[in-house]
Amino acid sequence: MEHKELICINCPMGCMLSVDIDDNGEMTVTGNNCPRGDVYARKELTNPTRIVTSIVKVTNGELPVVSVKTKEDIPKDKIDAIIDELKDISVEAPVLIGETILKDVAGTGVDVIATKNIGRV
Amino acid sequence: MNKHVSILVIGGGPAGLAAGVSAYKAGIKDVLIIERDVRLGGILNQCIHNGFGLHTFKEELTGPEYAARYISQVEELGVPYRLATIVTDLQLSDDGHTKIVTTMDEQGGLTVYEADAVILAMGCRERARGALNIPGERPAGIYTAGTAQYFVNLEGRMPGREVVILGSGDIGLIMARRMTLEGAHVKLVAELQPYSGGLKRNIVQCLDDYGIPLMLSHTVVKIHGDKRLTGVTIAEVDDKLSPIPGSEKFYECDTLLLSCGLLPENELSGQLGVNLSPVTFGAVVNESLETSVPGVFSCGNVLHVHDLVDYVSEEATAAGKHAAEYIQSGIVESAEGGSDEKVTRVITDGGVRYSVPSLLRADHMADLTTIRFRVGAVYKDVDVVTYADGRELARLHKRVMAPGEMEQLILRKSDLISEGVPSEYRITIENKAGQ
Numbered sequence: 001m002e003h004k005e006l007i008c009i010n011c012p013m014g015c016m017l018s019v020d021i022d023d024n025g026e027m028t029v030t031g032n033n034c035p036r037g038d039v040y041a042r043k044e045l046t047n048p049t050r051i052v053t054s055i056v057k058v059t060n061g062e063l064p065v066v067s068v069k070t071k072e073d074i075p076k077d078k079i080d081a082i083i084d085e086l087k088d089i090s091v092e093a094p095v096l097i098g099e100t101i102l103k104d105v106a107g108t109g110v111d112v113i114a115t116k117n118i119g120r121v
Numbered sequence: 122m123n124k125h126v127s128i129l130v131i132g133g134g135p136a137g138l139a140a141g142v143s144a145y146k147a148g149i150k151d152v153l154i155i156e157r158d159v160r161l162g163g164i165l166n167q168c169i170h171n172g173f174g175l176h177t178f179k180e181e182l183t184g185p186e187y188a189a190r191y192i193s194q195v196e197e198l199g200v201p202y203r204l205a206t207i208v209t210d211l212q213l214s215d216d217g218h219t220k221i222v223t224t225m226d227e228q229g230g231l232t233v234y235e236a237d238a239v240i241l242a243m244g245c246r247e248r249a250r251g252a253l254n255i256p257g258e259r260p261a262g263i264y265t266a267g268t269a270q271y272f273v274n275l276e277g278r279m280p281g282r283e284v285v286i287l288g289s290g291d292i293g294l295i296m297a298r299r300m301t302l303e304g305a306h307v308k309l310v311a312e313l314q315p316y317s318g319g320l321k322r323n324i325v326q327c328l329d330d331y332g333i334p335l336m337l338s339h340t341v342v343k344i345h346g347d348k349r350l351t352g353v354t355i356a357e358v359d360d361k362l363s364p365i366p367g368s369e370k371f372y373e374c375d376t377l378l379l380s381c382g383l384l385p386e387n388e389l390s391g392q393l394g395v396n397l398s399p400v401t402f403g404a405v406v407n408e409s410l411e412t413s414v415p416g417v418f419s420c421g422n423v424l425h426v427h428d429l430v431d432y433v434s435e436e437a438t439a440a441g442k443h444a445a446e447y448i449q450s451g452i453v454e455s456a457e458g459g460s461d462e463k464v465t466r467v468i469t470d471g472g473v474r475y476s477v478p479s480l481l482r483a484d485h486m487a488d489l490t491t492i493r494f495r496v497g498a499v500y501k502d503v504d505v506v507t508y509a510d511g512r513e514l515a516r517l518h519k520r521v522m523a524p525g526e527m528e529q530l531i532l533r534k535s536d537l538i539s540e541g542v543p544s545e546y547r548i549t550i551e552n553k554a555g556q
Contacts, residue, residue, distance in 0.1 A: 008322075014320060014321030016520075016521070051171045054303075055274060063275055068169075083302050083303075115182075115183040115186045116185035
């Protein structure tokens with residue numbers, strides 16, 4: 001029997017989750033206030049994922065950079081590779097919120113999209 | 122010739138946007154939002170991380186995306202706003218009914234507005250080095266976490282490479298991750314208190330994910346460097362928050378980020394004579410989020426510092442609605458209550474630091490009123506208990522409460538006044554360990 005403690009990050013509640021893992025790998029999650037806590041704990045202990053947010057260079061824009069995010073969550077161990085790919089690219093203004101900036105980033109199958117509008121100057 | 126406006130909203134950040142939209146939707150089309158920056162959205166523009174909007178939109182948005190939801194409402198409804206315009210003066214007319222708002226901008230120069238109602242939505246400011254009294258040299262390389270966030274996320278510039286962060290407020294935690302992803306080495310986050318002031322999920326996702334140590338009960342006691350920061354001395358503090366002699370340790374760094382709390386920006390409110398709370402530094406407000414000056418409302422971080430923008434929007438929506446009601450009622454009355462009106466004072470003690478609102482006028486209350494509050498220390502397995510003149514109204518068990526997280530409870534008017542309008546509504550914490 002193994003015991004793990006973790007903090008749920010699904011919402012600002014930050015529930016403290018206790019996970020008991022029996023010898024067959026069966027998990028029992030307690031401390032969650034909603035079903036998402038249960039799902040999170042199981043996922044975090046088997047396949048942790050994150051949304052990555054960063055910036056990408058913009059040419060001829062009202063600002064020199066545009067904020068971006070991965071459209072869906074990606075495996076936690078891909079964060080560094082994604083950041084590296086985003087450092088190497090630049091986009092031409094105007095940029096529209098929701099526009100795809102980079103397809104299939106770091107082989108994750110997930111696109112990176114703009115999270116704000118950047119007007120052209 | 123002064124311009125007349127029904128409701129003038131000071132600030133075009135999350136609070137001002139939601140308040141303006143709400144007042145407009147409530148039927149007051151003659152609203153004007155005044156924003157000093159060149160774009161709407163306020164601080165959300167530089168908060169490029171996600172986690173906004175779960176409560177409001179049931180999805181996880183980044184700061185700019187959250188702002189865009191409200192900005193597009195402003196645009197679609199046609200709520201009037203002015204950018205790059207700063208309010209320089211806020212006064213009451215001689216009869217006390219009209220709010221005289223002086224603004225300044227690059228093109229038009231000075232403009233004077235006569236407003237029937239004003240919504241204060243100016244937000245807050247970070248505590249900078251000057252307010253922290255850290256001894257030592259005054260080199261370059263010391264920034265508030267928010268300033269660094271502006272440089273990195275809006276200008277694409279890095280403030281430094283070897284970073285120490287003082288204070289574990291949310292912006293500091295977010296910037297620990299951000300600077301790390303951008304290639305800096307974040308050595309540590311030092312926190313004076315024995316607990317973090319930031320949200321738990323930020324400690325998990327911004328520090329733990331990247332192996333950045335959080336040193337609780339530690340502070341910067343000396344700053345080193347002539348022109349550029351060369352390092353800081355960090356010491357452990359005792360339970361009175363005083364540095365423990367002999368615990369000092371030198372850390373080499375070229376950047377020190379400060380995330381040591383936020384202060385509501387109430388200089389304008391002070392000019393108007395609005396009563397301010399010595400605890401929150403925001404206005405004292407009643408159930409309608411109206412300040413001590415009738416027709417002047419307050420919401421968002423200028424009222425009290427929030428942890429979640431969702432609650433800012435919710436509060437500002439209420440303020441906008443109440444301001445519209447004030448205009449539509451046509452009655453000018455004291456926010457403290459008329460002479461024959463009984464006002465219930467909200468008293469907080471037993472570890473509850475403050476509440477918003479802190480005055481309740483039963484006649485003006487809706488069926489349900491949201492009361493927001495913060496606690497002064499970390500409490501585990503306690504009860505939040507409310508009383509009306511000593512009569513217990515509700516008891517809510519909380520597994521954990523922390524100063525960094527805003528709490529809220531919903532007060533049912535019928536419960537409050539079931540035995541007449543009480544003079545006191547008390548919120549306290551009971552069943553603390555050892556009691």
